[in-house]
Amino acid sequence: SLSQGGVGRNIADSLARLLGTPPLFLSAIGDDGLAAVLEPRQSTPLTIHAVRRVPGCRTATYAAMHTSDGEMQAAVADMEVLAHITPGYLRTHADALCLAPLVVIDANLPAETLQWIASGDVCGKGIAMRAPLWLEPVSVPKAHAAVVALRGDLSPISLVSPNEDELLAMTEALQGNGVYADDTNPSADSSTAHMDGSDDRIRGAAAALVRAGVLHVIVTRGAAGVLWARRAEDGIGVTFEEMPALRAAV
Structure with a gap:
């Protein structure tokens, strides 16, 4: 179909x-x-x-x-x-982007475009885009490529919404940029994440994204529900919340 x-x-x-x-x-x-x-x-x-x-x-x-x-x-x-989907094309809609309450991007964007959006130069004239930026990773290869494109600096990203495999791919990319600091072994083959993964490993990977600058990491885990990771109130640690999967009729 x-x-x-x-x-x-x-x-x-x-x-x-x-x-x-x-x-x-x-x-x-x-x-x-x-x-x-x-x-x-x-x-x-x-x-x-x-x-x-x-x-x-x-x-x-x-x-x-x-x-x-x-x-x-x-x-x-x-x-x-x-x-x-180039910076030149998006510049024709810069006024709308600068006034938007939320900007959602996905990792299908070219590296140049991701870098331009993350640079904060969308509004021009030194005016920062105020809208929260939500990155949807799309797939394992593109999740990895997005982190590489941003050179491991995820501080412009307010929210990212990976599944488990995309999350592990992003932490692999962080490790490649020398900014991954965790003991959860992110370099393991992401294709085996569901077989050898653990709650601790997923939490560790989510924490790595928070430490790389993301404000909120929402990990979709299928039947296991959703894991929400964010910076703790003390500004140092990471807080986790788990939400069960909703029952759905297909």
């Missing part, structure tokens, strides 16, 4: 449905037939009027194969068009 998607679009669509007011959605699509799939529907107030349309490019697609019990077996993605 074919459906609208993309992590950023799904977040924007959910916000539009919850708030009843469409957020400003910035992205890039091609000029092919698949672009029509992303046209607004009556069931959602989300609009794509600000999305960049790139002549000669293919709209981003993600195809996944699942087993009969719903587990993903293989996937392939074509995301080349997203390279056109």
Whole structure:
């Protein structure tokens, strides 16, 4: 089956449905037939009027194969068009970004764009962007790449929302930048995280992101629920809260 998607679009669509007011959605699509799939529907107030349309490019697609019990077996993605989400394109919407109460970005963005947003130069003239910045890691490779792009300085990020494997990939990248300081062995193969991981290891990895500057780390853990890590009130330690998974009907 074919459906609208993309992590950023799904977040924007959910916000539009919850708030009843469409957020400003910035992205890039091609000029092919698949672009029509992303046209607004009556069931959602989300609009794509600000999305960049790139002549000669293919709209981003993600195809996944699942087993009969719903587990993903293989996937392939074509995301080349997203390279056109450049600082130059985003500058045309700088006024809206500077006035926004929240800015959500995902790790599909090119490294140059991630660096520009994190630099605080979005508003220009030395005016810092005041909105909290939420980074959605998207996938294990892109979670790692985002930390590398930011050179291990995650202080511009207010909130990050990885799953367990993405979390471990981010701490691996921190270690590569020489800023990881924990005894939870983040360099272990993230593909085995669910087999050899532990609550202590996940907590240690979340704490590493907090120490790297992130204000809030929200780790989604499937049936295990959600782990929330943040700086303790003393400004030194890290506080954790766990929330159970909600029952869902599929």
